[in-house]
Amino acid sequence: FLIAGASTTVAQSNKPARQATKAGAAPAQIAQSTLDPRWTPWLGCWRNDVSSPSAPAAATTCVIPLSGSSGVEELSITNGKIVERRKFEADGRPHPMQESDCKGTRTSQWSPGGRRVYVRSEYACDAGFSGVSTSIIALSSTGDFIESEHVKAGRGSVEHITHLRDAGLPDGLPAEVTAALAPRRLAITTARAAAIAPLASDDVLEALQQVDAAAVRAWLTE
Numbered sequence: 001f002l003i004a005g006a007s008t009t010v011a012q013s014n015k016p017a018r019q020a021t022k023a024g025a026a027p028a029q030i031a032q033s034t035l036d037p038r039w040t041p042w043l044g045c046w047r048n049d050v051s052s053p054s055a056p057a058a059a060t061t062c063v064i065p066l067s068g069s070s071g072v073e074e075l076s077i078t079n080g081k082i083v084e085r086r087k088f089e090a091d092g093r094p095h096p097m098q099e100s101d102c103k104g105t106r107t108s109q110w111s112p113g114g115r116r117v118y119v120r121s122e123y124a125c126d127a128g129f130s131g132v133s134t135s136i137i138a139l140s141s142t143g144d145f146i147e148s149e150h151v152k153a154g155r156g157s158v159e160h161i162t163h164l165r166d167a168g169l170p171d172g173l174p175a176e177v178t179a180a181l182a183p184r185r186l187a188i189t190t191a192r193a194a195a196i197a198p199l200a201s202d203d204v205l206e207a208l209q210q211v212d213a214a215a216v217r218a219w220l221t222e
Contacts, residue, residue, distance in 0.1 A: 040191035046164035134211035
């Protein structure tokens, strides 16, 4: 009911900034990071399906502190190599973004309780399309990584859900990832426990003020 009633009250400002760089970018210097502790629950490595302990290191997403920043980097790792880096700085300011053939700006901000990040992106693609997306980055009730995104382009729209599960520290990770995450394992586990407290109606109302109702609905479903 709340979602249906608020579908036309989408906020137009302040959500998480992500920017992608190619794999050739300089590696993060972990010692220079001044990590915002609210990011701690998302640190670690994640996969779509980690049911098999012998699963290869392909299709692994790792989140580590971002050098010289209070934010984090989301690393896409295939066969032990970093193929893409995305930067998240939840400071409420627009940051340049480039993903595939699309360029624009992305803005992020924390929820008041620091348990979610809200994202708004505006971009144009080389193919001649332009789009606007809003998304929620959160943890599920079991500690899974959830990103619920709603993309509008032209007169259409589409929803996209990313649902990743904790992968621990798989073998064959780049050294910078292991060095960043191994000393923090207990802190990460503790922070996740705090971040997955039950949702209240106020949490839903807050999210509806920040992102499209479709993204909120998909998030709650996950």
